[in-house]
Amino acid sequence: MKKFYLFIAVALILTVLIVAFVPGVADTVERIFQQYLGRAAR
Amino acid sequence: MQIIGRAIIVIFCLFLIPVTAVSTAAVKARFADGPNRVFSGGPLVSGELHTGPDPDWSFVNSLPTIEMQLLKPSLSRRIWTVEHDGRLYVWSGYMGTTVGRLWKRWPVQAERDGRAVFRIEGVRYQRQLQRVQSGDILEGIAAAITAKYPSQTTRAAIENGEVWLFEAAPVR
Numbered sequence: 001m002k003k004f005y006l007f008i009a010v011a012l013i014l015t016v017l018i019v020a021f022v023p024g025v026a027d028t029v030e031r032i033f034q035q036y037l038g039r040a041a042r
Numbered sequence: 043m044q045i046i047g048r049a050i051i052v053i054f055c056l057f058l059i060p061v062t063a064v065s066t067a068a069v070k071a072r073f074a075d076g077p078n079r080v081f082s083g084g085p086l087v088s089g090e091l092h093t094g095p096d097p098d099w100s101f102v103n104s105l106p107t108i109e110m111q112l113l114k115p116s117l118s119r120r121i122w123t124v125e126h127d128g129r130l131y132v133w134s135g136y137m138g139t140t141v142g143r144l145w146k147r148w149p150v151q152a153e154r155d156g157r158a159v160f161r162i163e164g165v166r167y168q169r170q171l172q173r174v175q176s177g178d179i180l181e182g183i184a185a186a187i188t189a190k191y192p193s194q195t196t197r198a199a200i201e202n203g204e205v206w207l208f209e210a211a212p213v214r
Contacts, residue, residue, distance in 0.1 A: 001048065008055040012062050019066040026067040027078060033064050034080040040141045 072117070076109045076161060082117035083109075086159050089166045096212055099125040102162060103190060108132075112148060112171075113157040119148060122193075123210075126186040127179070130160075130210040132171070133187070135195065138204035149173075149206040160210060169210040176201055183207065 019025050068081045077083035086109055102108065102123050110132060111118035123132050134149045136142025152158065156171035174180070180197040187195045199205045 001051075004052065004055070008058065011059055015059055015062045016066050019063050020070055026070050029063045029067040030071070030079045030081055033067070037080060037141075037145060 076111075077118045077120045079120065082119050084118065085116045086111045086118050086161045086166055089161050089164045092165050092167045099128065099130045101125075102130065103186075105162065109161040110148075111159045111161075112151055112155065113159070114155045115151065117148075118159075118161075122187075122191055124183070124186045124190055126183045130169070131174075131183055131186075131207060132210055133195065133200075133205055133207040135193070135199075135205050137206050138202075149208070152208060153206075156208070157213070158210065167210075168213045170213050171208040172211050174200070174207045174209055175203075180207070 019029055071078055071081035071083050074083045075085075075087045102125050105123070107120045108123045109118055110121045121132050121134075123130060125131070134146045136146055137149060152171040153173055158169045158171050160167045160169055174183075180200050184195050184197050184200065187193050195205050200207050
């Protein structure tokens with residue numbers, strides 16, 4: 001489990017960095033989130 | 043039991059990854075000059091500030107969305123709009139559901155303080171949002187909305203609070 005927690009920690013840090021700094025990724029995340037939110041709100 | 047406990051932990055940890063991605067995108071949006079899609083953007087900064095008499099708002103009927111920022115809080119969002127009878131309207135659906143009320147907080151904020159800035163085709167307009175809840179004019183506005191968008195908005199939906207409709211009136 002220790003290795004798994006380490007993997008998750010690294011994955012979370014990478015996720016933040018990629019969404020924050022790689023162009024277009026934040027937009028893609030927002031688009032996917034919008035689809036789920038739209039369905040949930042109906 | 044230990045296997046089930048671990049499985050729950052693993053699922054929770056993996057679930058954190060998309061949650062983190064969405065949270066990061068939402069925070070990033072707040073630093074932008076205007077909104078993108080669903081997350082609130084920062085204040086509308088760029089664009090000439092319109093002065094003088096109101097334009098003929100009918101041009102918005104050919105635009106899919108406009109940008110709207112409330113002054114309190116100074117967050118912006120992309121929003122549907124329609125012109126009817128020379129007046130500009132914005133609205134929010136989903137106000138009859140719990141998820142919708144959590145998602146769409148701007149209507150409540152706008153009812154509290156209706157001062158707003160719109161950015162339409164790069165020009166900023168200062169407006170005062172005034173909620174419209176009743177009246178025969180709702181028929182015409184609902185018809186204009188459904189003619190422009192794939193929307194189920196009706197006079198009844200506005201009157202019973204499922205849709206919150208605002209006129210974007212001039213600032214006095």
